[in-house]
Amino acid sequence: MISAETILVRHSEPVTGLVDGEIVMMSISAGAYFGLNGVGSEIWNMLQEPMQVSAICDRLLARYEVDRETVMREVIRFAGEMLDRGLLRLVPPGELSA
Amino acid sequence: MAHYYEVHGLCLRSYLVLPELEAQRKENGCSADLTVTLRPDPVTEFQGGSDIRVESQRAAFRIEGVGHYDIRVGKEIAVSPEPGADPAAIRLFLLGSALGLALHQRGSLLLHASAVAIDGMAIAFMGDQGEGKSTLAAHCVIHEGAKLVGDDTLVVSFDGEGRPWAQPGIPVLKLWRDALQSLDTPTTGLRPDWYRAEKFHWPQSDSFSARPHPLREVLVLADDRQAGTGCISRITGSLAAVAIIDNTYRVEHLDDLRQRAIHFDACMRLANRIPVSRFARERRPSNIREMARLVVSHFRMGHVA
Numbered sequence: 249m250i251s252a253e254t255i256l257v258r259h260s261e262p263v264t265g266l267v268d269g270e271i272v273m274m275s276i277s278a279g280a281y282f283g284l285n286g287v288g289s290e291i292w293n294m295l296q297e298p299m300q301v302s303a304i305c306d307r308l309l310a311r312y313e314v315d316r317e318t319v320m321r322e323v324i325r326f327a328g329e330m331l332d333r334g335l336l337r338l339v340p341p342g343e344l345s346a
Numbered sequence: 347m348a349h350y351y352e353v354h355g356l357c358l359r360s361y362l363v364l365p366e367l368e369a370q371r372k373e374n375g376c377s378a379d380l381t382v383t384l385r386p387d388p389v390t391e392f393q394g395g396s397d398i399r400v401e402s403q404r405a406a407f408r409i410e411g412v413g414h415y416d417i418r419v420g421k422e423i424a425v426s427p428e429p430g431a432d433p434a435a436i437r438l439f440l441l442g443s444a445l446g447l448a449l450h451q452r453g454s455l456l457l458h459a460s461a462v463a464i465d466g467m468a469i470a471f472m473g474d475q476g477e478g479k480s481t482l483a484a485h486c487v488i489h490e491g492a493k494l495v496g497d498d499t500l501v502v503s504f505d506g507e508g509r510p511w512a513q514p515g516i517p518v519l520k521l522w523r524d525a526l527q528s529l530d531t532p533t534t535g536l537r538p539d540w541y542r543a544e545k546f547h548w549p550q551s552d553s554f555s556a557r558p559h560p561l562r563e564v565l566v567l568a569d570d571r572q573a574g575t576g577c578i579s580r581i582t583g584s585l586a587a588v589a590i591i592d593n594t595y596r597v598e599h600l601d602d603l604r605q606r607a608i609h610f611d612a613c614m615r616l617a618n619r620i621p622v623s624r625f626a627r628e629r630r631p632s633n634i635r636e637m638a639r640l641v642v643s644h645f646r647m648g649h650v651a
Contacts, residue, residue: 263607265614270583272591272617274610281591281610283584 250301250324250331257298259337275333282333287312288326298339301327350376353441354449354456354501355513355558358382362425364437366516366549368556380448382440385424389414402602405447412436415444420452438540441516442499446595449501450605455612456595459500459564461512462492468512468559469645470500471625472593473567478629481525482567484548485638488529492642493555494519499595502561502616510561510616517554518547528631563645564590564616565625575636576627578644586622587613621648 263274271289274281284292290311291304305319312319330336351358351367358367359378370376391399391406391414398407405417412435413427423444427436449456459470460483471479479498486492496515503511523544526533531548539545566581566589581589590613591597600606627637 263610265587265610265617267587267614267617268583272584272587272610272614274606281588283588285584289584 250327252300252302252305252320253341254301254327255298255339255341256295256301256304256327256336257339258292258295258335260335262335273335275335280333287322291323291326292330295336298343350378352376352514352556354445354454354496354499354515355503355511356380356449356452362437362440364441366437366441366518368517379452380421380423380445382423382425385416385426387426389416389426400447400599403451405451405599407439407443407447409435409439412439415439417444417447417451420448420450423448434537435540443596446499447599450596450600450609453605453608453612455502455609455616457500457502457590458498458593458595460497461495461500461515461559461561462486463495463512463555463559464490464492464642464645466559467562467645468495469641470502470512470561470564471567472564472589477567477569478634479567480520481522481528481634482638482641484519484521484525484529485634486642487519487550487553489635490638490642494550494553495555495559502612503558504612504615508615508619510619511558512561513558514554514556517550517556519550520545520547522546524631525634528634561616561620563620563648564622565641566593566622568624568626569629570626571628573626574628575633576625576640578623578625578640581622581624587617589622590616 265272270286271284271292294304301323304323308319309316327336348359348361349363350370351364352370353367356379357376358380360382361384362382392408396408396410403419408414411428412431413425416424425440446456457472459472460479461468461470462483471482473479483497487494495512497519499515501513503513523533526546533546536546536548600609
């Protein structure tokens, strides 16, 4: 279950390409290709380092005219998909402070 | 004796005569990229019937009643016909699946697309099987004065400046009976397709352009009842790139990681270089001529010299 406190980070580094600022990924393990939309690409770029969902939302809120509830919903949906694909992983809070 | 042909940007040296292609003279400077040999010995691979195996830099398949094809490092196709096989069927799978696998091994970008040239520049039509790529290409050729560059499969290559080029394919249009009827072309004398008796192979000569053309746009054909004779809208970003990836000829046959990385890179380059658009239209035979007119005027408007 993903919440505002959840910490995310990239789990693997797929082969990526860039078209009009949007990221396209080739997942080596799954043999699948998929594209991220503009916001998805931004989130992916943030997650080189572990980051809390609420912090991701803060950054997006600073850039887009949108309410917090919508952003949270979108980030959680995106994170869920990327976790399923093995491209992101959850970071236990202890790991981050260590 | 070896015969020389040019297709998909390759020079083919073939020990099988290929009347579907225009023969080249060896002294024209065509040095063979790919050799087609006949292997008369019986092949025991795939005893069970039609089957395929794709490995790194080696692929093989058997079509029961036709023959066995062995494709290596993008440089050699060995054909072993089965006794009594129809020569035209042997060539069909050679110029189709076998050549496609060889092109993948070579790292060529091979799209599931038909293409025509208008004013010396090419536009490609991508779409699923049965989406109407060939029919649209045929109407552009017959009614709009376009030249056929390729039907069903299209190699896109890149020059030193990264510009994409549409390489000429096989000068044949594969059309359903009703599509031929809409072009007032009788099916008499045309070869029916191996798998689909109502689809015919219509050879093109004067309407075919045997030279590469700069590729300027890709249209993804989509059936849409609300769209009438057609609506062309731009696809951008990752959606454009994924559309190209999805419309690669047998993308599942890109076997090893090296091939897949090369292919991915080529798709990104193409998506970054030329517009990809969605052509939504209601597919009705009565609409096709109007669609061809729309596509050609759209293309000309976007590329005024």
